[in-house]
Each structure stands twice: as structure tokens, then as C-alpha cells.
Amino acid sequence: MSILVTGGTGFIGSHTVVEFLERGEDIVIVDNFCNSKPVVLDRIERITGRRPKFYEVDLCDAEGLERVFAENPELESCIHFAGLKAVGESTQKPLLYYRNNFLSTLTLCETMARHGVKRIVFSSSATVYGDPERVPIRETDRLGQTTNPYGETKQVIERILSDVVKADPAWSVSLLRYFNPVGAHKSGLIGEDPKGIPNNLFPYVTQVAEGRRPFLHVYGNDYNTHDGTGVRDYIHVVDLARAHLKALDRARTVTGVEVFNIGTGVGYSVLDVVKAFETATGKKIPYVIDPRRPGDIDACYADPAKALSILGWQAEYDLTDMCRDANRWQSMNPNGYDGADA
Numbered sequence: 001m002s003i004l005v006t007g008g009t010g011f012i013g014s015h016t017v018v019e020f021l022e023r024g025e026d027i028v029i030v031d032n033f034c035n036s037k038p039v040v041l042d043r044i045e046r047i048t049g050r051r052p053k054f055y056e057v058d059l060c061d062a063e064g065l066e067r068v069f070a071e072n073p074e075l076e077s078c079i080h081f082a083g084l085k086a087v088g089e090s091t092q093k094p095l096l097y098y099r100n101n102f103l104s105t106l107t108l109c110e111t112m113a114r115h116g117v118k119r120i121v122f123s124s125s126a127t128v129y130g131d132p133e134r135v136p137i138r139e140t141d142r143l144g145q146t147t148n149p150y151g152e153t154k155q156v157i158e159r160i161l162s163d164v165v166k167a168d169p170a171w172s173v174s175l176l177r178y179f180n181p182v183g184a185h186k187s188g189l190i191g192e193d194p195k196g197i198p199n200n201l202f203p204y205v206t207q208v209a210e211g212r213r214p215f216l217h218v219y220g221n222d223y224n225t226h227d228g229t230g231v232r233d234y235i236h237v238v239d240l241a242r243a244h245l246k247a248l249d250r251a252r253t254v255t256g257v258e259v260f261n262i263g264t265g266v267g268y269s270v271l272d273v274v275k276a277f278e279t280a281t282g283k284k285i286p287y288v289i290d291p292r293r294p295g296d297i298d299a300c301y302a303d304p305a306k307a308l309s310i311l312g313w314q315a316e317y318d319l320t321d322m323c324r325d326a327n328r329w330q331s332m333n334p335n336g337y338d339g340a341d342a
Contacts, residue, residue: 002026002074006059006108007081009036011192012181016079016241018047023245027052028072030059037337043189059104069115077119077251078112079244088199090150101153109164118171121247124158126179126300127151136303139259147295165257172251179233179263179302181240183322184329191329193336201273206330209283216285218270220292225299229270233263233301236317246311263302264315280323
């Protein structure tokens with residue numbers, strides 16, 4: 001039996017593939033390298049000693065995906081990461097995001113159903129809560145008004161998968177609402193490699209530390225937080241990857257839909273992160289205060305109690321670990337995967 005991992009060469013996908021391979025699971029990756037590079041497969045093999053089966057297929061390509069399932073009749077479940085994910089780009093190209101993220105998921109689910117594969121763990125997001133009614137956020141809290149097309153696709157796909165279960169209760173769907181994945185594998189061989197100017201805090205900080213950028217932009221210092229900068233729940237990507245193992249183990253034993261917040265339960269401000277990074281690495285991070293960005297909120301962090309009680313999962317790495325591992329990745333790969341060999 002094997003697991004299909006869509007988007008398995010991306011940041012979160014690659015770390016999750018490593019954890020599954022090291023546990024002895026057989027993996028089939030489908031990716032179109034939209035947000036990743038082929039060298040990631042070599043890096044995964046270096047870490048684990050195993051090379052996952054790989055197909056360069058766009059999930060919107062129904063014929064290509066059908067071939068993957070036909071050639072791998074042992075597939076029994078799916079971890080679904082694939083999708084466009086840049087918040088800013090989604091506001092500029094909403095039709096691209098709606099077409100790609102919806103069509104790819106619909107094509108995937110239709111193909112899974114034809115082949116009797118009815119078990120899926122979906123990469124969702126805390127963006128579905130919008131501006132939360134309270135923190136820490138619980139899974140039972142109301143879903144908010146999403147502030148961008150990317151977040152809207154996550155919320156609608158959650159609804160699509162829930163409706164699939166209503167129509168066919170034999171399905172098992174696990175919706176993992178991520179908070180802010182950061183850090184990198186301890187080997188420094190795989191990590192976060194955003195295209196162009198980073199949209200997220202950690203890769204921007206590490207690029208400043210490496211001298212690729214002159215300073216960090218801190219967007220707003222007048223939020224209702226302890227130091228005026230926005231507070232978020234940062235989680236080490238390896239902790240997040242391991243949550244998928246627990247979620248799939250659970251999905252193999254139950255049917256229906258379950259939702260889990262995957263975070264640490266601790267909120268850190270932008271300046272908290274800057275100070276922690278400087279302490280962990282000894283590198284100075286110069287920054288400037290810029291105006292707030294539209295749609296940003298004061299604070300967003302998880303109540304992860306449900307994941308602990310039902311999945312037996314909790315985060316093990318702290319902010320110092322996240323800073324240290326992110327810095328190691330960037331130092332070993334100053335230009336990301338560009339120009340990297342195996």
C-alpha cells in the first residue's frame with residue numbers, strides 16, 4: 001500500500017514525505033514544480049536513503065492523474081498539499097487561484113473516487129477563521145470572512161470535501177488548519193525557498209541575515225499586542241509534518257470529517273521573532289517600520305488541545321529551534337535551491 005502526496009516537493013510536502021519515508025511508508029509524489037524544484041527529490045533521497053516514486057503531473061490534468069492511479073493500484077490514501085498559495089498574488093490573479101485550486105481538488109477527488117481511494121488529509125489554513133472571534137482559536141469557532149482569494153479557496157475546499165463525505169460516508173477526511181509553518185529539516189538540505197521577495201516573515205528574516213536583503217520590513221507597530229507588532233503562531237515544519245502522520249493514522253481507522261488546528265498554542269510578535277533569531281544565531285536583523293498591510297489582524301494563534309487529545313500530537317520544537325534550523329538552511333543554501341546540486 002502507498003500514499004499519494006500532491007505537492008510533495010514543496011516546503012511542507014517535502015518535509016512530510018521525509019517523515020513518512022523514514023517511518024517505512026511507500027510514497028508516490030505528484031507535483032508540477034510550480035512552487036518547487038526537481039533537486040528536492042535528490043535531497044529527500046540523501047536524507048532518507050529512499051527515493052519516492054515521482055510523476056511530474058499537474059493535478060488539473062485529468063488524463064495525467066488517471067495514469068498515476070492506473071499505474072499505482074496500491075494507492076490507499078492521499079495527502080493533498082498542491083495548490084497556489086501566495087496571498088498577495090491571489091488578490092492580483094483571483095481567477096487563476098480559483099481555477100487552479102478548485103479544479104485540481106475536484107479532479108483529484110473524482111479520480112480517487114473512481115479508484116476506490118477514499119481517505120484524504122487536506123492542507124488547510126488558519127486563514128479560514130478570518131479575523132478570529134477570540135484567541136486562542138478552537139476548531140469549533142466560527143469561520144470568518146476570508147480576506148483574500150487564497151483563503152477563500154481553502155474554506156471552499158473544506159466545504160467541498162465535507163460534502164463529499166455527506167454524499168458517501170465511506171470517505172475519511174482530515175482537515176488540518178495550519179498556522180505559520182517555519183524552520184527547516186535539521187540536515188539543512190530542505191527548507192523554504194520562496195520565489196522572488198518573500199511574503200512570509202521567516203524567509204525574509206533569513207535572507208536579511210544572509211545579506212540578500214538590506215533590512216526587514218515590519219508592517220505596523222500599532223496593533224493591540226504587547227509590543228505593537230502582529231502576533232502569530234509559528235510552528236516548526238517538522239512538527240507540522242509529523243502531524244500528518246498522526247492524522248493519516250487516525251483517518252485509517254475512522255470515516256467522516258475531522259478538523260484539527262495544527263499550531264503550538266503560543267503567539268509570538270514580529271519583534272519577538274527578530275529578537276529570538278538574533279539570540280539563536282548571533283546575527284543582527286535590521287528592520288524598518290512600515291504602514292500596516294490591508295487585512296492584517298492583531299493576533300492569531302491556535303488552541304491545539306484537540307490534536308493532542310485525539311491525534312496524540314503536539315509541537316515539540318520551540319522558537320529557538322525554528323530560528324536555528326531556518327538559519328542553517330539559508331546559510332547552507334544562500335540562494336535556495338537555485339544552482340544547487342543534489
